[in-house]
Amino acid sequence: MGSGKMLxxxxxxxxxxxxxxxxxxxxxxxERKRGFGLQVIEGLVGxxxxxxxxxxxxxxxxxxxMAADAVLLGAVGGPKWDSLPFERKPxxxxxxxxxxxxxxxxxxxxxxxxxxxxxxxxxxxxxxGLDIMIVRxxxxxxxxxxxxxxxxxxxxxxxGVNTQVYTTEEIRRVARVAFEIAAGRSKRVCSADKAxxxxxxVLWREEVxxxxxxxxxDIELTHMYADNCAMQLVRNPxxxxxxxxxxxxxxxxxxxxxxxxxxxxxxxxxSLGAADAVGRRRALYEPVxxxxxxxxxxxIANPLAVILSFAMCLRLSLDRAGDAALIEAAVQRVLxxxxxxxxxxQVDKARISTRVMGxxxxxxxxxxxx
Numbered sequence: 228m229g230s231g232k233m234l235x236x237x238x239x240x241x242x243x244x245x246x247x248x249x250x251x252x253x254x255x256x257x258e259r260k261r262g263f264g265l266q267v268i269e270g271l272v273g274x275x276x277x278x279x280x281x282x283x284x285x286x287x288x289x290x291x292x293m294a295a296d297a298v299l300l301g302a303v304g305g306p307k308w309d310s311l312p313f314e315r316k317p318x319x320x321x322x323x324x325x326x327x328x329x330x331x332x333x334x335x336x337x338x339x340x341x342x343x344x345x346x347x348x349x350x351x352x353x354x355x356g357l358d359i360m361i362v363r364x365x366x367x368x369x370x371x372x373x374x375x376x377x378x379x380x381x382x383x384x385x386x387g388v389n390t391q392v393y394t395t396e397e398i399r400r401v402a403r404v405a406f407e408i409a410a411g412r413s414k415r416v417c418s419a420d421k422a423x424x425x426x427x428x429v430l431w432r433e434e435v436x437x438x439x440x441x442x443x444x445d446i447e448l449t450h451m452y453a454d455n456c457a458m459q460l461v462r463n464p465x466x467x468x469x470x471x472x473x474x475x476x477x478x479x480x481x482x483x484x485x486x487x488x489x490x491x492x493x494x495x496x497x498s499l500g501a502a503d504a505v506g507r508r509r510a511l512y513e514p515v516x517x518x519x520x521x522x523x524x525x526x527i528a529n530p531l532a533v534i535l536s537f538a539m540c541l542r543l544s545l546d547r548a549g550d551a552a553l554i555e556a557a558v559q560r561v562l563x564x565x566x567x568x569x570x571x572x573q574v575d576k577a578r579i580s581t582r583v584m585g586x587x588x589x590x591x592x593x594x595x596x597x
Contacts, residue, residue, distance in 0.1 A: 232265055232545050235295040237272040237288070240317060241518025242528035242581075243301025249530040249585030250299065250537045256589055257550055260596055265545070268295070272324070273303025273317035273518075283320030292324055297544035298511045299537060300324070302518035321513075325365065328509040330498035331397070332404040333363040333477065334539070335515070337464075337484035337494070342562035343571060346489030353464060359484055360412065361470045362405040363477025365498060367397045368427075370474050391427045393473065398434040400501060405471035406443040412468055415447045419456040419472040419480065431473060453480065460484055485515060492516050492529040492570040495536035497543060510544045512536040522569075526580045529568040531558055534588065557591035 234254075238247040257263040270288035271279050283303075292298050303317040313319075324330075339347060339357040347354045372390035379385050402418070409416045418435045422428035432450050439448045451459070453476040459466060460483050472480060485494050494516070500509035514532030522528055534554065542551035566587050567576045579587070 232297075233295045234265055234267050234540070234545070235288075235291050235298045236267060236269045237298060237300045238269070238275075239272050239301040239303045239518065240274040240305050241302050241520045241523040242516075243273075243303070243518060245523070245526065245528050245581050246514070246530040246533045247299070247301045249581065249588070250533055252585055252589060253534065253537060253554065253592075256592060257547075260592070261550055263547060263550065272300065272320040274305055274308045276320055277308060277311070277315065277317060283315065283317055284323055289323070289327060292328060292511075293509070296507065296510075297540045298324065298328075299533070299540055300511060300513040301533060302514070302516065304518045305520040305523075307520075324511055325498060328498075328511060329366070329500045330509065330511055331364060331366045331501070332401050332499045333365040333481075334404075334408070334497040334499065334543075335361045335363065335481040335485065335494070336496075336539075337361065337481075337488055339488050340493070340559055340562050342559070342565075343489055343493070345573065346571065347487055348489065349461065349464070349487060354487055357464055357487060359464065359467045359470065359487075360408055361472070361477060361481045361484055362401060362408065363481055364393075364397065364401040364471075364473050365477075366474075367393055368474035391425065391473075391475070393427050393430060395430075395434050398431050399438050402435045402438050402471055403442070404499060405469050406439065406446050409446050409469040410443070414445065415449075415468040417449045417451050417456070417467055417470050419451050419453040419470055419476055421453055421476075422450070423452055427473075435471070456480060457483060460487065490529075490571050492568070493531050493535070495532055495539050497536070497539045499543070508544070510540070512540045512544075526582060527569045528581050529570045530581050530584055531568075534558065534585075553592060553595055554588070556595055557588045560591045560595075561587045 238244040272284050276284050308317050337359045339354045344351045344355050369389045369391040372392035375389050377387045405416050420428040420431045422432040498511045502508050538551040538554040541547040565576045566579050
């Protein structure tokens with residue numbers, strides 16, 4: 228039963244190929260047990276592409292990315308390529324994907340699995356059951372605004388300049404993504420800005436509110452200053468459902484929320500583009516962790532972040548929300564059963580390899596789907 232959907236897999240560098248191998252096994256299971264005929268193509272990115280083609284991503288792979296319904300990426304980079312000039316570093320491949328696919332909304336879920344509650348630096352009662360989605364604007368704001376640069380002044384001192392710039396459309400399109408996601412969750416959005424001291428923050432707040440009033444009146448919208456939001460994330464994180472914010476604040480708040488879960492190795496992410504006439508969005512999914520070259524090839528990396536990224540892909544790009552829920556339930560059951568890779572190891576739990584973790588997920592899927 229063909230789905231007509233196409234997925235581009237870019238395993239990348241370091242532990243990328245090892246963890247991505249477990250996703251390939253999940254795809255085979257979905258085809259065998261769920262009749263999901265996903266068309267999968269593979270390509271090179273990062274250091275692997277540099278070694279093969281001399282560039283961080285070649286034109287043929289970019290063409291595949293533009294044509295695919297989604298891209299699933301492992302990780303890029305490593306010390307082997309550190310001496311290359313900036314424009315040829317492995318990370319430029321990922322940046323080109325984000326730029327050319329016009330991915331403006333970065334989704335970072337912060338979910339605390341019950342079995343890992345004790346891994347969080349916060350008290351268990353604060354994080355048990357935590358499930359937050361942070362929607363970060365990815366292509367505007369202070370990271371891209373002009374003018375920017377470092378200049379030498381007449382007296383010999385220097386001045387660094389970065390410009391925070393947002394337009395109505397940049398704000399509305401990312402806010403729309405947040406409202407649409409909230410509609411399928413608890414129907415609550417908190418928009419974080421600095422409207423008290425920044426004109427761009429005033430515009431942000433006004434445009435988010437205007438879009439809410441026009442198109443999403445059934446969603447509960449609150450506004451919060453970004454510094455207070457940072458405090459509330461560690462004081463009472465469960466008050467949040469979906470948080471939408473700009474590029475700079477989103478960079479900071481999403482990392483803060485990530486650490487509430489206790490393990491960077493468990494966290495997926497998605498970056499989405501604009502919806503076309505039929506509702507299709509270009510999308511890139513990737514684990515939050517890096518290429519971890521120090522453990523590459525040892526079979527001890529945690530594949531759960533990329534597996535959960537694939538679950539996000541199933542839900543948001545491949546129209547397979549039921550299969551995404553199955554995979555997330557299987558991950559929960561494996562963790563509840565006490566199996567751990569090295570990065571999430573706890574006392575009295577069983578330490579297992581990358582491959583055994585993948586096998587354990589498949590076993591639980593077999594049980595759930597039976």
